[in-house]
Amino acid sequence: MAQSPFPIRSVRTPVLELAYEEHGAADGDPVVLLHGFPYDPRCYDEVAPALAAAGCRVVVPYLRGYGPTRFLSPETPRSGQQAALGRDLLDLMDALAIPRATLAGYDWGGRAACIVAALWPERVAGLVTATGYNIQDIAASVRPQAPETEHRYWYQYYFHTPRGRDGLAANRAELCKLLWRLWSPTWSFNDATYARSAASFDNPDFVEVVIQSYRHRFGYALGDPALEEIERALARQPTIGVPTIAFWGEDDGVTPPPAADGKRLRFTGHYERRLLPGVGHNVPQEAPEATVAAVLDLRRL
Template sequence: MPSVRTATLDIAYEASGPEGGPVVVLLHGFPDDVRTWDGVAPKLARAGCRVLVPWLRGYGPTRFLDPATPRSGQQAALGADLLAFLDALDIRQASLAGYDWGGRAACIVAALWPQRVRALVSIGGYNIQDIAAAARPASAMAEYRYWYQWYFHTERGRFGLAQNRREICRLLWQLWSPNWRFDDPTFARTATSWDNPDFIDVVIQSYRHRYGAAPGDPALAPIEQRLALQPPITVPTIALEGAADGVAPPPQADPDAHRFTGPYRRRLVPVAGHFLPREAPDAVIDALLELGAAST
């Protein structure tokens, strides 16, 4: 398993496809890991892409280099990690695809450093958080679906995630992708990534920071300031949304279209839920190839 060292992390990743091929980076979300892309990466590699699939901070074999580095899961950290990953591997430009936390990282790099992004497949639409507006309550049903976020705001929730992480994460899989019938071995292959020693701290900080309930890493403040402006995404983009997403059901009308000022298309994927790369891998592959990810 290869890894690459940045200023903050030793990032483990999987690589496939020809070394000289156009680069595609696939980014997983919470609670998940690189296995979410097992139905996507091999076909892209056969199409001639150089496919890189990293474990995010706090997951799997990715590790912090310094015990003093804040174990932050804030959005600026995810975007900075992705940019540093590209820099460390001397990748000048890549196509990006991601969902949830990984989709957030991909959207951030596409918005703030568009010259580094050839094309974007953003699962879930515009994934950059509007932290300034986070205090406004959502609908009762949305607040109900976000129960785990409020749970993680409490110390009981921190202890609960530490003690029952597999039980909680399995429940989220079931709730968020109600039509997906995964088996025990599939779950077990990913669950080992949540044994990372920093998983709990990174997750808890992520869900508290996005509501202003936890401080961010001071080193990331300049990025957060830029993200607070809700920057547009100018690179060619296809947004995919699972029509059966149990945590964030997509509306028929596109609420994010004004955030994408370059070539842009949105597609609702029937039956699929939140874990769309696992449930409908061909939708991701088709979108990347349509955007020219395999073209030299």
Template sequence: MVTGSQHLRTIEAGALSVAYLETGPADGPVAILLHGFPYDVHAFDAVAERLSGQGWRCIVPYLRGYGATRFLSSETMRSGQQAALGNDLLALMDALNIERAVLGGYDWGGRAACIVSALWPERVLGLVSCGTGYNIQDIAGAKQPVDPDSEFRYWYQYYFHTERGVEGLSRKRCELTQFIWKLWSPTWGFDQATFDQTAEAFDNPDFVDVVIHSYRHRYGVVAGDPELKGLERQLADQPMISVPTVVLDGGDDEVSVPSEEDKSAPHFTGPYRRAIVPGVGHNFPQEAPEVFADAVVEVGSGR
């Protein structure tokens, strides 16, 4: 379902036919808003409505493996690695002839936004990143154990390393993803209709393959797409981000639990602000759309 004045469009961009929602004036400043796992474009419905009312052109794409986005070739690896997500975003900007935009996202979408901000800063007006502020993976270091509390919260990632996890995601994807929503956002009172609207995006024929590859590649368990080796080498250097940035952490996020110490800050060299927002879980834009939209305006205006 498309709400309000949003329009579902498709465009060929890189390896994909990207399905995206667009709202707002065609000549307005551009915000590209990027969802994570296991969510979809509707996480940004209220954000896009608020921003478009202020004159922004909002582009909200379904990521690879979600919704009506499709691979153009059956030969393309169904990769969910970070380089693929960043490359997809840059290709979409090129296909839409968007020279510069504010990039806003969380989870997988935040990773794509951070990658483009780090490697192609001339294309980015500003960045809004939620949950994990600096969201570029250190794959080389990912084999080292972390604190037990974090290991416990990453259970789903290790589950996806097993064939049992593949079967679980394939056969019980709605039950599993709704369970994750409740775990990660314990104070968000979403209703069944809200979940069902998003769950339609998980019927994509490549959803399982892309998700499984994502959670295996980030630990070095499987190889990535050979076409993306060069880009992964750049990301392995953990490049700095120089664009104006606001990092938003949900105070009730039960997977990316915020700490008082801002461990992301050293990775940013430009104007930077971080806020921990009480009462918000992992799905930040859908739970606190006003805060997210205001952050987009903030980094886009250079304040």
């Protein structure tokens, strides 16, 4: 299970026993740091203590399907759809009595942060998001994209098949390590670094949550009926008005930075795009100093 150098706590939300790590004073400015797929809170090991030293209360949760986080009921759908990630983040803030926080995330975690910033902006002081506007347009996902983009998404199409589900179940450590290498080709991580995060993929719900996530985003799987109202709101591609810094790793092997940010107009407040040379997909672990600086810059706005 999760190999954390920090104490792991948990809090009960309506559907999860949600595990998290916390740094800093309880009365510090709240910051929630959110990991992606296939990563875990270890990506913030150099970020969270630095923010705590700067006066922040830092919460780093394990997303549903990762590490010690568990569903409360066997009846709850093991959904990884975007609405579930956003709802989990809001529920976490409620359970920890955090009225308003700066949110930072990438990949799945960036999606959760964007969703809460868009639908519940009164709860968000600022947003740090890798790859910009991270809310899925599921209706548009049926349209073919450029062949180079389709090539990068091979793993998503693999997960659409029974073979892909079985492959993830049988080879999750090897498959996720391959994604790390492909998505961060210039990051020289070692086996020990990977193993510390890969322990979180042994969660009993990891495979089902991951497979449902990638099938739902293309309209190939039904969502959790309890989340349909949120999905309808997200289908309208809501704007984000909170102060935002958007990161793009210039060496990102799955979502490289476009020449022009096509969804820039989705942000209606302060917005800054920051390109990170020599950085791939796992922004906080590859560029911890830049991540800390972005959060602290938002606090000063």
